Amino acid sequence: MTNSTEHFDTFLAISAWLTGYEPVELQGTGMVQTYYSTLRENITAIDLDAFFAESDFILAKAQTDVDAAKVRTASHLMQNSSFNSLGKQIILMWYIGQWFADPSGDPNNSVQINAQSYVEALMWPTADTHPPGAKEPGFGSWAVKPVSVDTFNVTL
Amino acid sequence: MTEKQYDVVVVGSGIAGAVLAKVLTQAGKEVLMLEAGLTAGMALKPEEDYENYQSYLQRFYETTIKATNTPYPEIKDAPSISVLEIQPQTPYETGYMVQLGPLPFGSDCLRAPGGTTLHWLGNVPRMLPNDFQMKTLYDQGVDWPICYDDLMRYYEMAENEIGVAGDVDSQQGPDMSRSNYGPDYVFPMDKIPQSYQDQVWIKSTNGLDVSLYGKTYTVNCISMPQGRNSTPNNDYRYADTVWDPASQSLNLITTDKNYEVVGATWNSYTGERCEGNASCVPICPVQAKYNALKTLKKADESKLDIITKAVASRVLIEPGGTDVAGIMYKAYTDPDSIEYTPHIAKGKIYVLACSAIENAKLLLASNVANSSDQVGRNLMDHLVLLTWGLLPEKGYPYRGPGCTTYIPTFRDGEFRKDFAAWISPIDNWGWSWPTFAPGSDVTNAVINNAMFGKDLRSHLNADVPRQTLLHFECEQAPCADNRITISEKYKDHLDNYRPVIEYDASDYMRKSFKAAKHVSDQIFAANNIEDHTIYSPTEADYVTWDGQGYTFRGAGHIVGTHRMGSSASESVVDKNQRTWDHQNLYLVGCGNMPTLGTSNPTLTMTAMTYQAAESILKQLESNN
Numbered sequence: 001m002t003n004s005t006e007h008f009d010t011f012l013a014i015s016a017w018l019t020g021y022e023p024v025e026l027q028g029t030g031m032v033q034t035y036y037s038t039l040r041e042n043i044t045a046i047d048l049d050a051f052f053a054e055s056d057f058i059l060a061k062a063q064t065d066v067d068a069a070k071v072r073t074a075s076h077l078m079q080n081s082s083f084n085s086l087g088k089q090i091i092l093m094w095y096i097g098q099w100f101a102d103p104s105g106d107p108n109n110s111v112q113i114n115a116q117s118y119v120e121a122l123m124w125p126t127a128d129t130h131p132p133g134a135k136e137p138g139f140g141s142w143a144v145k146p147v148s149v150d151t152f153n154v155t156l
Numbered sequence: 157m158t159e160k161q162y163d164v165v166v167v168g169s170g171i172a173g174a175v176l177a178k179v180l181t182q183a184g185k186e187v188l189m190l191e192a193g194l195t196a197g198m199a200l201k202p203e204e205d206y207e208n209y210q211s212y213l214q215r216f217y218e219t220t221i222k223a224t225n226t227p228y229p230e231i232k233d234a235p236s237i238s239v240l241e242i243q244p245q246t247p248y249e250t251g252y253m254v255q256l257g258p259l260p261f262g263s264d265c266l267r268a269p270g271g272t273t274l275h276w277l278g279n280v281p282r283m284l285p286n287d288f289q290m291k292t293l294y295d296q297g298v299d300w301p302i303c304y305d306d307l308m309r310y311y312e313m314a315e316n317e318i319g320v321a322g323d324v325d326s327q328q329g330p331d332m333s334r335s336n337y338g339p340d341y342v343f344p345m346d347k348i349p350q351s352y353q354d355q356v357w358i359k360s361t362n363g364l365d366v367s368l369y370g371k372t373y374t375v376n377c378i379s380m381p382q383g384r385n386s387t388p389n390n391d392y393r394y395a396d397t398v399w400d401p402a403s404q405s406l407n408l409i410t411t412d413k414n415y416e417v418v419g420a421t422w423n424s425y426t427g428e429r430c431e432g433n434a435s436c437v438p439i440c441p442v443q444a445k446y447n448a449l450k451t452l453k454k455a456d457e458s459k460l461d462i463i464t465k466a467v468a469s470r471v472l473i474e475p476g477g478t479d480v481a482g483i484m485y486k487a488y489t490d491p492d493s494i495e496y497t498p499h500i501a502k503g504k505i506y507v508l509a510c511s512a513i514e515n516a517k518l519l520l521a522s523n524v525a526n527s528s529d530q531v532g533r534n535l536m537d538h539l540v541l542l543t544w545g546l547l548p549e550k551g552y553p554y555r556g557p558g559c560t561t562y563i564p565t566f567r568d569g570e571f572r573k574d575f576a577a578w579i580s581p582i583d584n585w586g587w588s589w590p591t592f593a594p595g596s597d598v599t600n601a602v603i604n605n606a607m608f609g610k611d612l613r614s615h616l617n618a619d620v621p622r623q624t625l626l627h628f629e630c631e632q633a634p635c636a637d638n639r640i641t642i643s644e645k646y647k648d649h650l651d652n653y654r655p656v657i658e659y660d661a662s663d664y665m666r667k668s669f670k671a672a673k674h675v676s677d678q679i680f681a682a683n684n685i686e687d688h689t690i691y692s693p694t695e696a697d698y699v700t701w702d703g704q705g706y707t708f709r710g711a712g713h714i715v716g717t718h719r720m721g722s723s724a725s726e727s728v729v730d731k732n733q734r735t736w737d738h739q740n741l742y743l744v745g746c747g748n749m750p751t752l753g754t755s756n757p758t759l760t761m762t763a764m765t766y767q768a769a770e771s772i773l774k775q776l777e778s779n780n
């Protein structure tokens with residue numbers, strides 16, 4: 001049985017690896033705890049243990065050989081058969097703010113996690129913008145390039 | 157049960173009802189307003205107003221599938237049409253509207269205090285002079301009983317009330333120039349800045365020659381006048397519209413002071429400028445965008461009684477006469493219960509301002525104002541053909557108001573004899589309308605293509621900011637068979653009728669889809685936009701023309717169900733918007749419009765509502 005903080009560090013690290021965002025950026029959303037709890041509510045402890053064991057393995061590999069870690073991720077976390085698409089569920093949760101019950105089966109079966117998960121969904125900063133209805137950038141901001149672009153740390 | 161007799165009973169608190177309540181009470185008349193929606197939305201006390209509005213915003217954030225009505229309460233006793241109920245296959249009766257087809261009607265409206273302006277976009281171009289003479293000039297539809305010049309002064313009142321931001325001098329296009337506005341006229345506020353994406357577009361689109369059926373048209377891109385706050389224009393000199401008993405007319409009075417921006421209903425310092433929330437549809441968090449509650453707040457409270465949770469159900473006629481004797485409404489306590497108590501509202505004059513669909517329904521249910529058999533007929537909308545693609549460079553969409561620039565080039569021309577004219581707003585919100593982007597871009601990349609990590613992030617960052625979308629909002633011509641009816645079979649929770657819709661897109665419309673796509677192809681080519689438009693036979697409102705398929709979408713511009721005309725046999729209201737059949741019953745709203753033009757309808761409808769208010773005041777005073 002996992003306790004409530006076990007795997008928390010792995011969750012943050014694998015979230016960063018899967019989303020392409022730095023851990024500090026993810027922490028900056030204030031959503032890490034909420035999403036970690038969402039996982040624990042929806043996935044059995046046994047499945048989580050197995051998923052995080054594989055995640056630890058990939059993260060360790062990424063320290064020395066990024067390409068090999070990517071290949072391993074593709075084959076062990078991103079297949080529909082991998083942990084019932086849990087890797088995909090985590091990415092979608094971060095990018096869209098919704099929990100997809102069955103991403104590879106019925107992609108329309110999702111629920112908004114809460115109001116904050118809408119506001120903090122990563123798809124908005126990824127698209128060089130802000131969530132509609134929140135984090136308003138100010139009068140006339142849309143007439144110039146988004147300010148975030150200059151500071152956006154994408155050396156991807 | 158009978159109650160106090162008012163000068164005027166107004167049903168509905170949308171922009172049409174709110175303008176009447178404001179003008180009539182300020183002219184000293186006693187007004188009763190009936191509103192089907194919940195009391196909290198009426199926004200009368202700042203603190204409760206703020207809290208209620210925040211609950212709307214919260215509901216918007218929390219809801220998984222976000223649609224136009226999402227932020228607002230769903231009430232069974234006064235259901236609203238939802239775009240989420242639309243299905244490709246007709247007939248169906250699963251939503252509030254019963255859709256008999258052959259095509260589903262694709263627009264919605266909102267039953268709540270403030271009405272549909274809570275979730276409108278706020279684009280407010282005027283109609284063109286030629287739009288009022290479609291029969292004479294192009295042998296299509298009907299002529300209006302009034303012309304553009306008749307409406308000019310009322311347009312100015314409507315632009316004052318809505319608080320239009322725009323640039324008059326740039327309003328240039330077919331049948332449109334400075335002369336449409338008069339020599340010195342300016343809008344209350346400077347134009348809303350045009351988006352960065354617009355500027356990318358303008359480079360290769362402004363001045364572009366496109367060909368269509370052997371004719372060349374030079375495309376231009378101009379700023380969109382809109383009902384959202386920007387910087388006051390120092391040259392604007394109008395204060396407010398005021399009734400002058402001596403001349404028996406409404407007049408815009410002038411002032412030395414600058415235009416005063418109208419902020420949020422709960423705090424006038426909130427929303428003094430559009431802050432770029434980019435969520436105007438369905439909710440502007442700061443109310444920088446105009447909504448009807450702003451107008452309602454300016455009514456003289458001492459002369460206005462508002463009854464909420466009151467669903468007008470029947471217009472009652474004097475036994476043996478033709479005058480309206482009262483309006484029967486059903487008052488509910490619990491919005492989802494079938495319990496109600498019937499009441500009768502009494503006034504000297506009655507005005508229905510419930511929006512085109514509900515007005516028509518109420519008239520049909522009461523069997524009034526329909527000697528012409530036109531009630532419910534000629535239902536119209538802009539049929540919106542969307543085309544979308546990827547710009548060669550980032551235009552940075554998903555920022556600012558929905559539209560800041562439009563192409564007026566095909567709003568008027570001889571081609572209107574053959575196919576429908578259209579207006580082309582350039583959309584600032586990426587592919588969100590046709591594809592539910594950017595969520596769908598994420599699901600596609602992650603679920604279908606198993607992308608992750610920095611590759612995923614850079615893929616989305618490279619593509620989503622290049623998304624661009626163009627609208628072709630085609631003017632639907634009136635057709636008697638596009639209509640709303642009622643049936644004993646279809647009732648709602650309070651035993652009121654549900655709207656039953658028959659709807660189709662004529663050849664005149666389908667031809668314009670073909671023409672529009674042809675124009676889009678040329679504009680996309682000139683801008684090196686990679687076309688990603690897909691029209692799928694499985695979508696609602698997919699139609700074919702000349703071997704090609706097109707999907708159109710509803711614009712929310714619900715028009716024409718109780719049209720105005722010059723004879724009692726062919727129209728429901730006269731040019732003063734009084735019903736031909738009942739001397740004390742007026743109708744207001746887009747239902748009165750005989751044809752649609754290519755402009756978003758609300759500004760014109762609001763101008764017409766000022767005209768109706770003037771007629772009502774004259775009638776009240778002549779009876780005294």
Ligand SMILES: Cc1cc2nc3c(=O)[nH]c(=O)nc-3n(C[C@H](O)[C@H](O)[C@H](O)COP(=O)(O)OP(=O)(O)OC[C@H]3O[C@@H](n4cnc5c(N)ncnc54)[C@H](O)[C@@H]3O)c2cc1C
Binds near residue numbers: 509746
């Ligand atoms: C998504 C969307 C975007 C839009 N964007 C634009 C735009 O950019 N520009 C533009 O010009 N137009 C736009 N429109 C159209 C515009 O919103 C409407 O034309 C306008 O709001 C209609 O105003 P109204 O007062 O006639 O009716 P409504 O605003 O619909 O108000 C009707 C009122 O009557 C009440 N009511 C209804 N039935 C009853 C009853 N039986 N008893 C008592 N009360 C009742 C309702 O609760 C409501 O308060 C848009 C519409 C939509 C849906």
Ligand code: SF4
Binds near residue numbers: 384429432434440444
């Ligand atoms: S862009 Fe934002 S602030 Fe401006 S009107 Fe729209 S929602 Fe309101």
